[in-house]
Amino acid sequence: MSEIDAGPATVVAPPAVRARAGRRGFGRLLRTQPLGAIAAVVIVLFVAAAALAPFIAPFDPTAQHRDAFLAVPGSPYLMGTDDLGRDIFSRVLYGARTSLLVAVCTLVAGGVIGMVIGVVSGYYAGGWVDTLLQRIMDTLMAIPGIVLLLFIAALLGPSIRNTVIALSLLVIPTFNRVSRGEMLRIREELYVESARASGCSTWRILRRHGLPNLLAPILVVASLTFAIIIIAESALSFLGIGTPPPTPSWGAMLSDGSRYMEIAPWMVVFPGGALTLGVLAFNLLGDALRDFFDPKQSTR
Amino acid sequence: MASPAAHREDTAPAPGPPLMEVTDLVKHFPITRGLLRRTVGHVRAVDGVSFTIGAGETVGLVGESGSGKSTVARLVLRLLDPTSGSVKFDGQEIAALSQRELTPLRRNMQIVFQDPVSSFDPRMTICSVITEPLEAQGISSGQQARDRAAELLDLVGLSSRDLDKYPHQFSGGQAQRIGIARALATNPRLLVCDEAVSALDVSVQAQVLNLLRKLQVELGLSYLFIAHDLNVVRYISDRICVMYLGRVVEQGPADAVMTDPKHPYTRTLAGAIAADPRTGGGTRRVVVRGEMPSPSNPPPGCPFHPRCPQAFDRCSTEVPAPLPAGEGGRTASCHLLDITAVNGKAVGR
Amino acid sequence: MIEYVVRRVLYGLLVIALVTVFVFLTLRLIPGDVVRLQLADAPGVTQEQLDARAAALGLDQPLVAQLLKFLGDAFTGDFGISFQSQQPVTSIIAERLPITLQLGLMALIISIALGVPLGLLAAYKQNSWLDQSLRVVSVAGLSIPNFWLGLLLVTYLAIWFAWSPPLVYRSPTEDLVSNLTQMALPALALGVSGMAAIARMLRSSLLEVMRSNFVRTVRAKGAPERTVLLTHAVRNSLVPVFSLIGVQVGGILGGTVILESIFAIPGMGSMIFQAVQMRDYPVVLGAVVVFGAVFVTVNLVVDLLYGVIDPRIRYA
Numbered sequence: 011m012s013e014i015d016a017g018p019a020t021v022v023a024p025p026a027v028r029a030r031a032g033r034r035g036f037g038r039l040l041r042t043q044p045l046g047a048i049a050a051v052v053i054v055l056f057v058a059a060a061a062l063a064p065f066i067a068p069f070d071p072t073a074q075h076r077d078a079f080l081a082v083p084g085s086p087y088l089m090g091t092d093d094l095g096r097d098i099f100s101r102v103l104y105g106a107r108t109s110l111l112v113a114v115c116t117l118v119a120g121g122v123i124g125m126v127i128g129v130v131s132g133y134y135a136g137g138w139v140d141t142l143l144q145r146i147m148d149t150l151m152a153i154p155g156i157v158l159l160l161f162i163a164a165l166l167g168p169s170i171r172n173t174v175i176a177l178s179l180l181v182i183p184t185f186n187r188v189s190r191g192e193m194l195r196i197r198e199e200l201y202v203e204s205a206r207a208s209g210c211s212t213w214r215i216l217r218r219h220g221l222p223n224l225l226a227p228i229l230v231v232a233s234l235t236f237a238i239i240i241i242a243e244s245a246l247s248f249l250g251i252g253t254p255p256p257t258p259s260w261g262a263m264l265s266d267g268s269r270y271m272e273i274a275p276w277m278v279v280f281p282g283g284a285l286t287l288g289v290l291a292f293n294l295l296g297d298a299l300r301d302f303f304d305p306k307q308s309t310r
Numbered sequence: 311m312a313s314p315a316a317h318r319e320d321t322a323p324a325p326g327p328p329l330m331e332v333t334d335l336v337k338h339f340p341i342t343r344g345l346l347r348r349t350v351g352h353v354r355a356v357d358g359v360s361f362t363i364g365a366g367e368t369v370g371l372v373g374e375s376g377s378g379k380s381t382v383a384r385l386v387l388r389l390l391d392p393t394s395g396s397v398k399f400d401g402q403e404i405a406a407l408s409q410r411e412l413t414p415l416r417r418n419m420q421i422v423f424q425d426p427v428s429s430f431d432p433r434m435t436i437c438s439v440i441t442e443p444l445e446a447q448g449i450s451s452g453q454q455a456r457d458r459a460a461e462l463l464d465l466v467g468l469s470s471r472d473l474d475k476y477p478h479q480f481s482g483g484q485a486q487r488i489g490i491a492r493a494l495a496t497n498p499r500l501l502v503c504d505e506a507v508s509a510l511d512v513s514v515q516a517q518v519l520n521l522l523r524k525l526q527v528e529l530g531l532s533y534l535f536i537a538h539d540l541n542v543v544r545y546i547s548d549r550i551c552v553m554y555l556g557r558v559v560e561q562g563p564a565d566a567v568m569t570d571p572k573h574p575y576t577r578t579l580a581g582a583i584a585a586d587p588r589t590g591g592g593t594r595r596v597v598v599r600g601e602m603p604s605p606s607n608p609p610p611g612c613p614f615h616p617r618c619p620q621a622f623d624r625c626s627t628e629v630p631a632p633l634p635a636g637e638g639g640r641t642a643s644c645h646l647l648d649i650t651a652v653n654g655k656a657v658g659r
Numbered sequence: 660m661i662e663y664v665v666r667r668v669l670y671g672l673l674v675i676a677l678v679t680v681f682v683f684l685t686l687r688l689i690p691g692d693v694v695r696l697q698l699a700d701a702p703g704v705t706q707e708q709l710d711a712r713a714a715a716l717g718l719d720q721p722l723v724a725q726l727l728k729f730l731g732d733a734f735t736g737d738f739g740i741s742f743q744s745q746q747p748v749t750s751i752i753a754e755r756l757p758i759t760l761q762l763g764l765m766a767l768i769i770s771i772a773l774g775v776p777l778g779l780l781a782a783y784k785q786n787s788w789l790d791q792s793l794r795v796v797s798v799a800g801l802s803i804p805n806f807w808l809g810l811l812l813v814t815y816l817a818i819w820f821a822w823s824p825p826l827v828y829r830s831p832t833e834d835l836v837s838n839l840t841q842m843a844l845p846a847l848a849l850g851v852s853g854m855a856a857i858a859r860m861l862r863s864s865l866l867e868v869m870r871s872n873f874v875r876t877v878r879a880k881g882a883p884e885r886t887v888l889l890t891h892a893v894r895n896s897l898v899p900v901f902s903l904i905g906v907q908v909g910g911i912l913g914g915t916v917i918l919e920s921i922f923a924i925p926g927m928g929s930m931i932f933q934a935v936q937m938r939d940y941p942v943v944l945g946a947v948v949v950f951g952a953v954f955v956t957v958n959l960v961v962d963l964l965y966g967v968i969d970p971r972i973r974y975a
Contacts, residue, residue: 149677152951156913157931161947164935165685204429207387208443208492209416212409218442219431241804245917248806249932264807268921271814278814282807290802297798 038302046298052291060106067100071258080274090276092266098276101258102284108259109288112173113239117232120178124185125228129220131186132193133212144190147183155180156245163246168254177242181235188231192224199223226303233296237289244285260285327401328362329500329532330386330419335359335395337381341606353606355381357556358395363500368526368533370547370564372540372579374602378556379536383504386534387421388412399500417447417496424505426485430477436463436488437473443495462491466521483514487521494525502534507542519546540579544568549638552576555613556605558632562640572635572642575614612645620646664963671959678951679733682944683726729944738945743937748945751930756949759926761831762919763911765846770853770907775900777854778861783888785866793858800855806917809848813921816844826923845918853907860903865896898965905961909954 040047059066068086069075075087075095083090089098127147131140150158159176166172196202196219205215246252247261255262260281267277336359338352356378363369371379384390386397388404397405404415420443423429430439440462441455450458460470466487477485486506493501503522507515523546525531537543543550544564551561552575560573571577602617603609609616615625624645632641633648732738738748781793816822824844829837868874869892877891878884915928923929927946934942 145673145677148674149681152674152678152955153682153947154909154913154950154954156916157947157950160916160931160935161682161943162685164938200423200425200429201431203384203389204421204423204492205431205442205446207389207416207421208446209413209496210442210446211413214446222433223431237802244804245806248917249920251935264810268810271810272817275814275818278807278810282804282811285807286799286803289804290799293798293802 043298043302045294046302049291049294049298052287053295056106056288056291057110059103060110063100063103063107067097067103069097069100071096071100071104072256073097080270080277083276083280089280090274092263092277093270093274098263098280101263102260102281104258105260105263105281106284106288108170108253108257109240109243109285112170112177112243112253113236115174116177116181116239116243117236119174120181121185121228121232121235123178124182125189125221125224127182128186128189128191129193129216129224132190133197133216133220135190135194135197143186147186150179151183155242159242159246160249160251163251168251170253170257173243173246173252176246177239180242181239184235185228185231188227189224192227193220196220196223230296230300230303233292233299237292237296240285240289240292329365329367329400330363330534331396331398332362332382332386333360333396333398335382335385335397336393337378337385337390338393351606353604354556354608355605356385356392357605357608359551359553359556359558361551361558361561363532363534365499366526366530366532367549368535368547370543370550371534371536371553372538372543372550373553375538376555376602376605377553378605379538379553380504382553383421383502383534383536387416387419387502389421413447417443417449418498419500419502420493420496420498421502421504422486422489422493422506424508426482426489427477427480429489430485432477435474435476436480439477439488440492440495443492447496449496458495459491462494463488465494465525466491482510483518486510486514486518490518490521490525494529497529498531500532500534502536504536505538506535508537508539515542522546540568552579555602555608557613557643559614559644560635560640560642561632562636562642563638566636566638566640570636572640572647573614573644574618574620574646576642612643667959667962671955674955675948675952676730678955679730679944679948680726682947683729686940686944687722687725733945733948738948739941741934741939741942743934743939743942748941751942752927752945752949755925755927755930758828758830758924759912759915759919759928760953762842762846762849762915762924762926763908765842766849766911766914767853767904767907769846769850770857771904773850774854774857775861775897778858778865778900779888779893781858781862782865782869790862793862797855797858800851801859803851805848805852805914806921808851809845809918809921812844812848824922828923828925841922841924845915845922845924848918849911849914852910853903856903856907857900861896861900864899865892868892868896902961902965905958908957912950912954 040050063071068088073096075081075091075097077095078087078091079095080093081087081091081095083098087097087099089102091097092101127143131143134140153161159180162176162179163172166175199219202215202219205219210218243252244259244261244264247259248265250262250265252261253259263281264278264285267274267281271278335356336354337356338354340349341351341353342349359378359382361369361371371382373379381390385392388397388407388409392405395405396403399415399419402415404412407415434442437456437459440459441451444450444455444458449455456473459473463470463472468484468487468491472480472488477488480488489506490501501522506522507518510518519542522533526533533546535543535546547564549562550564550567551558552567552573553559554575560567560571560576567576568580571580603613609626611624611626611628612618612621612630615621618625622645628645630643630645630648632643634640635642635647729739736749738752740746741748741751744751777793777797781790781797784790813823825837825841828841831838865888869888874887874892877887882891912928915926916932917928918924919926919928920932927950931943931946931950933939934946
């Protein structure tokens with residue numbers, strides 16, 4: 011799972027990001043980054059599917075239709091049924107819910123913690139706080155992503171909350187690295203010195219000048235990290251230590267399907283396709299945002 | 311540039327204790343190297359600087375880039391922590407205060423930077439830029455602070471219509487006026503101008519200098535005015551300190567120092583002005599030989615001796631102490647002023 | 660230079676030690692007594708038996724003493740005895756690590772062997788339809804979860820060609836063909852995202868080099884475009900691609916956990932998965948430390964070689 015460790019930072023060469031976007035920014039994003047715009051539409055569809063799953067889904071995702079085990083895709087089962095006779099289309103929709111829920115929670119928890127660590131560390135770069143925090147981050151990063159996830163999630167036991175905790179540990183170093191690097195740059199900016207001369211406390215400087223100026227690079231990282239989280243959540247569920255059954259999740263569906271793949275490939279194809287499409291959309295959006303914010307890329 | 315005549319009749323600084331008193335200020339930046347980050351040397355950015363600023367007085371600090379003048383600006387405001395020495399503001403020692411203890415004092419001393427635009431957060435409106443010191447110090451906020459910002463823009467010659475614009479929408483001169491407005495927000499008593507007009511066109515320079523002088527009269531401000539351009543410093547300052555390699559080599563009343571420099575370095579600087587086509591001079595030109603040595607490896611003895619046209623053997627061994635060099639408390643740190651030292655030696659060429 | 664190498668090696672060792680401490684403390688801090696978990700299935704266990712077992716495992720010692728003992732043992736290559744198989748963890752790892760390294764190496768070779776030509780092609784045909792579709796393919800390659808790709812490969816090879824990889828592992832010395840056919844699919848699945856990342860990175864760094872002044876000079880001398888690209892530009896644009904490899908290794912190592920399980924390959928990945936499920940703590944600990952050590956070592960080597968490839972890097 012290369013994406014998990016590669017992390018956005020490899021894909022994002024440290025961007026000299028400067029956002030002068032303003033409110034007209036979104037329109038310009040749509041015009042200059044058509045692929046990103048398509049990705050944004052796909053993401054909106056995903057969110058809609060997740061939010062409206064109870065209204066769209068033709069069947070209860072956990073209902074077992076005894077007359078239709080491993081039914082071929084068609085009518086009335088759009089994507090077929092699984093080995094227990096559950097409607098795969100409905101489960102894919104509800105699975106989007108699980109994925110998005112876990113990803114949003116992880117992004118908020120891990121993203122905020124990683125940013126706070128990175129910002130504080132970057133502002134006090136070279137001090138003992140920085141050294142201590144960065145050693146911890148290096149430690150977390152030295153363990154391959156899935157191995158770390160497996161380790162933490164297995165110890166905590168399968169539940170959505172524990173999945174979020176494990177995934178947060180995975181994304182904290184990424185956000186830390188990006189925000190620390192940006193903070194190192196911001197720290198040298200004259201406006202930070204001038205804020206200090208104005209009598210601003212360190213906390214006020216970090217809050218008013220540090221965080222807002224970090225926002226553009228963080229947005230890029232958040233989008234690319236979202237893709238990573240979705241894959242990682244599925245991987246955990248695939249291994250049976252993520253989202254516990256019967257809650258529908260794409261990873262667990264793939265795991266179930268892997269046992270019937272030769273007689274019922276649709277059990278693997280559809281949830282995996284949804285997963286890949288979601289990941290693809292967030293990767294494309296992240297790419298588009300990076301190009302959008304990076305003045306060097308605009309000539310391409 | 312206006313003629314460097316004495317611009318105020320009452321040039322005598324007000325009697326009483328000075329507003330700021332700087333004594334033996336030192337800042338050494340360590341140079342580290344190797345596995346264990348051993349300190350292998352120091353950059354002696356500021357190496358024993360003393361001066362005073364009286365209430366309502368303007369003290370000019372001149373020198374080439376690398377002479378340590380901007381470091382002095384940051385030290386007296388405690389944006390950097392001094393290695394040693396004393397900085398007294400209004401009689402209170404501030405060199406050892408914690409940042410928290412300093413916060414209430416900051417309203418009395420503010421700074422105007424060389425590059426105004428990059429001293430503003432690009433995401434903040436002009437209103438937020440100007441009101442930031444007010445809010446940070448808990449002086450005022452909300453509509454009250456906004457009214458104050460409008461008042462300040464008016465004071466520096468801009469319009470309150472500009473309050474909701476962003477920094478990059480202004481020209482250099484306008485931006486510097488905003489920088490001044492921000493610095494004045496808390497009604498400070500001392501304004502440190504760090505190369506505040508150096509980046510501006512000459513005509514705009516004059517406007518901003520005149521604004522600073524107008525504000526000084528109206529608000530009773532004291533200035534520490536830092537620049538590499540002697541003309542500018544002479545125009546605005548009551549007294550001048552000339553810095554070279556982290557030390558003040560000469561100081562005294564502005565016109566006296568400029569018209570009759572006592573230190574060879576000041577003489578070369580003044581000569582450079584005389585040769586400046588803008589002043590129409592150019593008859594008398596003293597060229598400074600070579601480049602300023604690195605402050606990480608200063609020469610022994612007088613810091614200026616490797617470039618000094620009048621250096622003699624004592625200059626390379628002994629650091630000259632400030633010697634009285636005329637009226638108004640003038641001093642210059644040069645062995646040439648020590649009569650016994652130059653006894654029997656030809657002075658000058 | 661030597662000082663830099665020494666510093667990097669020492670720091671790498673420190674990180675590995677920190678990984679060990681982290682894993683050890685996490686295991687101990689998580690609720691759930693190791694002894695009880697281990698003896699949970701045995702009925703009628705007395706407190707004496709529990710205590711005796713704890714003492715045998717050294718769990719009655721203070722935490723710090725346990726940690727120091729573990730660290731000391733780990734550095735001499737002793738990770739204890741597996742709860743499950745009662746074998747020394749070190750010998751289990753020694754048996755399985757080469758298998759995973761072989762799989763990882765194959766994946767790495769695949770990602771380079773496919774990624775470099777694709778990146779070159781995309782840059783050579785810049786902005787053509789080929790470049791555009793390669794761009795889409797590479798983003799897609801980065802987005803496909805490798806375990807899904809692995810499943811699809813097995814499924815459709817079986818459905819369309821009635822071919823399945825062998826399900827019993829043979830070592831390369833025992834039966835090279837069987838070994839390689841079993842490893843090929845998981846290695847391909849693991850290598851695809853690396854391939855995509857390398858192709859993307861190579862394309863953009865190559866285009867950057869092509870715009871640089873020195874390439875313009877070579878062109879001005881009248882060298883044909885193909886020569887410019889292949890001899891001058893490629894060499895310089897491979898430098899950032901090389902730095903990507905260290906990161907790829909982390910992904911590949913992590914990916915082995917699922918793919919080894921899917922393809923029944925008895926390597927480190929499937930071992931750590933089973934050990935986690937069985938709560939076989941000594942094995943988990945040893946495996947995580949070894950994974951960390953491999954990852955840190957690869958990155959160290961990449962960083963050091965980076966300086967050899969790119970003479971502009973100076974060791975300060």
